[in-house]
Amino acid sequence: LIHAAQGLLSELLLVRLHGRAADYLAADDEGKKAIVAACRREATVGDLAERILGRTIYAQSASRSGPLRELLQNALDASPMGARIEVRSTPGIEGSGDRELTVADAGRGMSRAELLEDLLVPFRTRKDDDRDAIGEHGIGFLSALEIAPAVDVTTVTATEASHLAIRPVGQRPPYADFTWTLSPLGAHSGARTGTTVRLALGEPFDRAVLAAEAVAVVGLVDLGRARIFVNGALINAPRARLRRAARAPIGEDGELGELDLLIGRGEGLPPRFLLTQQGLCVCPRLDVFGGGGLGLHRDLARALGAAGFALVAELPLSVPLNKGRSAVAAAAAGAVERAVIAAFERFVLEDALHNRELLRGVDHRLGSVLDRLVSAALAGERPTPPPARDAAADEDAPTLRQRSPLSSSLAAPLDPPPASDAPKTPTVAAPAEVVRFADALLDAPLFVTSTFEPGRGEARALRPLRAVLDAHRSGLLRAAGEPSVPGAIHLALGDPLTLALFRRLNMTRAPAPPPERGRGAPVTLPRLGRDRLASAPMLPGMTALGAAMTILERIDAAISAAADLVPSAISVHQDLYGPDEMAHTDGAGISVNVASPRIRALLEAVLAGEDPVAFAALVDLLLHEKAHVSLASTIPPSTAEHGVSFYRRKDWLRRRLLEGLAGGAVIDPSRWITVARRSLGSVALPSPEALASAMTPGELAA
């Protein structure tokens, strides 16, 4: 028969350190005392055991929820897959908040030896040989004593049942030591195995705070691993709102495993970056990228945060953490940082390749630049920087028609600034660093590929998107497992980035949808300002075009006056930035695509007479462009947590305009319609083809 046993926590540590743990546990009360006294006599530092205990209990967790995490972690380690773990809180005798907390699992339970040799002794645990368990430091349980000086553990294994009571010694925290009392439970007859830890909290917990803290530490545990309930409510549901966005190897050859980057938003997912291991929070971080040279990564991650997205980097068990489990251990920290950067880049590329939801959602300029670069890469094009002179001279460049829309919008920022010539304004749509970042992304080795050389077997390598697409165009791209041909590149499956690429390639292969607009090839014409238009050859409709520009200028003037902005130069162009774009903005002002049928209809309707809807549509279009202009000239502070969102800016411009008009501070631009219509024979604008051939040198128009 096993009797109750008792002692001090520090004694367990002392006798372990001094190599007499087995004797101690086998001895009776008198024998125990003698062993402890002998150990103390021979110790150089008499209170070392108490010191280590104190450190373990009081110097590990950075927040009150830390001990909760440790307890839940222990429960997870003990539980089979998909098990239920219950956390309950109950009011104490005095009321005012909950004073008792219970964590119950239906795991395998702990034997008497495990309780005394592992649970209660820091630095020592049997989890060493359990590969799924991450409670490797053996300090988790003890840290619970920080928030709850009195703890009761009831545990049932297949063969025994025990009750362990821990009580503080001393008046108030930090307590120097604790007593333990271990008693066998008689009523063990086929009861279900499991462990219940009951904490009598030092400070009362608010129930809502408890739930929030539990969500913060274990909210991302996979539901397949365990279902965790706090006072009856499932709390690890937020995990379901995350999707895996990217994977990246950790360490030079991935010797530390692979990191998963997850993204999602909604309840239980505050917009920040979280490092987790097996779904358990390691540390929340506000900025994903702290280092220098990562300005754009940081901007983008912040924009994601501002749009409400949480980013989670899930670490494999092979990554060591520090003792308090509040950070990656120093030796692996660098490798993890690099893996986070690589995963983030993969994620950005994945998004650009496939659904583009996030990059559009966050309204970051990178989205559109990447879009264009990816489309070009898929088409086998690569924007080559044209000569500097060409890039600077936007309006008269004779070669403009031969340029693809992509190169014309990207060429300028890729170039070094021209020495003299015309003053160069950076394009708003793509500042140089954004274009460079996007371009580099297509050349970054982010795809896990393998090749098979005859006689040499498989060779794995990371390859950039452009190389993969080259292989695709040569018909040499294969999925992993497909039969190989010489020179073929095989893409590893199971990577979100690879999946996105295959989806995109399938999409591109599908027949193109019939063009929505009943118009043939784009009719390109570079931007025409007022002055160029004045010296243009007389065509039918040129007067109407001039009148239309007057109205556009007046609308811009009204918006600018209402919002205290500088008026923008207004010009017109034809299909320069693609046939679908109705208007375009860059540092050189706002330009309207007069080849767009809808724009033509709007302008003609406005010129024809009172059409409030058409006029409102033009105003809204210019508000949209003006929002771009004003955002480009407002540089948000680099530390701003929320980037100034585009549509918020547009809302602001619209409100200022309407207020200005209502208060009479701004002249209603529609009053200029009458002026513009004067001496106007017909409201019809010149046809795109006629305008293009009249305004461009003969040899190019031909």
Add this chain to the structure above:
Amino acid sequence: MGTPFIPNGLPAPRLAEPAEAAEDTPARRRSAAGAERTSLRYLGPLHELVAAGLHRPSFEALCRGESAPPEPPLDRVYLLKVLDEEVARQFGHPLRPIVELLLNAADAAKGREAPSVEVAVEDGLVTVADEGQGMDLRTILSRLLLPFATDKIPGADLGRFGVGFFSVLGFGVADPASFSLHVETGDGAEGWSVRVVATGRSAASLIVSLRDVGPRRGTRVKVASAMLDAGDVRGYLADALHFFPAERAIFRVDGAVINDGAQVAGGVLLTERVALPGGEGKLPARFHVGGRARSAAITSATYHAGVKVEPCFAVPELLLLDFPGAVELTEGRDAIKPGPAFAAVAAAFHLRLADLAAHAGDAGRQRVAELLGQASALMLQSAAWAEVAAELRARLLGAGCHLVSPDRAEALLGFLGPEAASLMFVPESFWAEREWQPFLPGERELLEAELWIEPSESLSSLARRRPDLAGIALLAARAGDPEATPVALAHGRERHGGTLPCLGTRRAILVRADARSVAAPASWTDVYALRTAFDRAAGMREPDVERDLIVASPLAGERGATPS
């Protein structure tokens, strides 16, 4: 001095080689070999020396210079597990152990006039030297080489856990080949040289030699490791220690002082003696607010006794919050422990900043309110926020201020008119909003204060009931399902409304009866305002509003009829 203690018949001369190789030339070693050998006191595994230090009989024998001290009966497996944790698992940043060396040096130099610590940094080698109180053999064996054994007092000393020295050995475990550690120390009467090399990737593979090198004073520590990049180390030290109070100790890295305050330009430094709730004395805290950092690494951050703990990039103003050394810290030194002392410092910070903002304008005080909310959520774990929020509200925002989220601000200003801005506090930051939300009235209270709202009804019933409001008919014609669109007529209590006559709320779309665009829409502005306000209030996203209006709306010319 007799024969050295070399346990377990280790092949001592071979293992002695790497210990010397770090800096001695082979020639010098050959000539000095005889003399050095006589002063060698111990050579062998580090954990054996630690075990001997832990066991009093062995410890005393070692101090007496006996070559065969009694075998310490310690559990080596357990001891190695402890050492492994302390060596490799303490800190999150690989260079943090170097900071620990500097702090140990500063502690040793304490009490001297103008205490200073000299650091020399080159690629692969860092040397830290102080002229303070060095160590005798007893101290080396029973303090330096025993984890957790320290005489340091939290608050008075920078050292805290007695494990900083062990963390330096982490360089050896991470990259054994390039690692060596050399400590030379003496208290004036004795002088000792401790060298450590690593032969593998665990604490068991650390080999230490201990030599008597004759009386000296002060301590010099040399760490060699390929992981020490000179630029990284200099940057990290400047980052971690730039806010360290210079009166406590000056840190000179390659001759240049890193804590002379030159890293931050402008701003205000507030010092505060914070009274603890228990009333046991006052703790010195320092808060630096505003200004500009001269290096990108310096951002808002919390500090502990002048040493950086946790950076916080997301706070827009430069906030350096230095907690007193007596506040508890985690062993990983990556977080300050919440508790009464932490909360007292947090409360002092909030109130001090509110004082500072007392003479700022409304906008300035709102900015401070936002900043404090962010700092509370992001840097202070919301400590003491519930206690000070009401006072901060009274001093920074005023009673009439309502919390409005940035997503709703434009819609509300458009609906209530620009004057309503004075009733609104719009924190740009999610975190500031989260902190303030329980302590301020919100949008609903603002609407109730400004408007008289009729009971909600369907849009079609409102159109039937109020045929006098021409705009309602327009809306009913536009809405997809006017029967199922709940609306409520609103009337301004005092003010005229803004230019956007509709506002979406949780219950219904509010429509202002007193807006011209609702009563009698005439011009394009009325049509535009009514339409965009209604569409947005009905939950349409702006891109869809744009598409609908710019791309898809029928034009007069196309349909041959002008929309009324």
